[in-house]
Amino acid sequence: MAVVRTRLPGAELVDVESAPKPYEGRGHDWCHGNGCAFNPAVYAGLSRQHLQSLCAFSDEVQSLRCYQRYSEMQGLYDVAHLRRDDIANPEYNRTHPQGYSVVSKESYLAAFEKYGFSPDEVLWVSDDHTGRWHVGRPVRYQAGWSYPVGSEYVPGIVFDWLDDFLKLYFARTIFRANSSFSWWAGLLSPTARVLSPVLDRRHIYGVDGMEEITVDFVDNNDAPWLTRDDRLQFDIGIGE
Numbered sequence: 001m002a003v004v005r006t007r008l009p010g011a012e013l014v015d016v017e018s019a020p021k022p023y024e025g026r027g028h029d030w031c032h033g034n035g036c037a038f039n040p041a042v043y044a045g046l047s048r049q050h051l052q053s054l055c056a057f058s059d060e061v062q063s064l065r066c067y068q069r070y071s072e073m074q075g076l077y078d079v080a081h082l083r084r085d086d087i088a089n090p091e092y093n094r095t096h097p098q099g100y101s102v103v104s105k106e107s108y109l110a111a112f113e114k115y116g117f118s119p120d121e122v123l124w125v126s127d128d129h130t131g132r133w134h135v136g137r138p139v140r141y142q143a144g145w146s147y148p149v150g151s152e153y154v155p156g157i158v159f160d161w162l163d164d165f166l167k168l169y170f171a172r173t174i175f176r177a178n179s180s181f182s183w184w185a186g187l188l189s190p191t192a193r194v195l196s197p198v199l200d201r202r203h204i205y206g207v208d209g210m211e212e213i214t215v216d217f218v219d220n221n222d223a224p225w226l227t228r229d230d231r232l233q234f235d236i237g238i239g240e
Contacts, residue, residue, distance in 0.1 A: 070170040075191035083177035084128035090206020104212035111217035199225030
């Protein structure tokens with residue numbers, strides 16, 4: 001809030017999860033510290049169209065080569081998001097609370113076949129930096145990240161994940177992961193059809209076993225998944 005108030009001196013911090021009327025007008029600037037996409041108190045009253053109107057890429061982002069490249073290919077390619085990084089790290093999962101299961105790559109390949117996509121023509125996005133699952137992933141600069149600041153800003157790149165997000169955003173089809181990263185890309189995208197994994201169980205990699213899980217995909221962006229406390233993420237009914 002100290003940083004927020006350098007721009008908005010009179011801003012009020014509001015916990016909308018406990019506020020009786022989270023959307024009531026306050027007559028001044030205010031903010032909520034928990035922007036998780038699965039927060040019903042924040043997003044249940046909003047529409048996809050309204051959220052798209054709130055989110056716009058800056059001039060700096062639009063000047064990037066990656067933005068221009070994917071923008072020129074908008075709606076002409078299909079992409080799958082393979083979520084890995086911390087959720088596929090047994091050491092991390094054994095020492096930190098974890099709520100995300102690891103969806104097998106075979107689940108994606110089965111979904112390609114189910115919906116009539118050629119595996120050779122689908123592009124991939126992944127945060128697998130080990131090369132174990134996403135063989136051939138381009139090596140990119142990894143910037144820092146800290147809480148509560150977030151991602152480190154890098155001149156000429158902006159954020160180290162931005163290239164991946166833009167690839168999802170401008171796609172014709174997104175095979176989404178159990179991840180808010182590709183969920184937001186699909187929600188905000190002006191072109192993408194979103195196919196989502198159905199996470200009907202939780203299996204923490206390295207804790208409940210060393211297996212990835214095999215799941216089905218459905219033709220929408222609404223399929224939820226379980227959190228650490230067995231709540232369903234994204235079970236909030238955002239309309240058009």
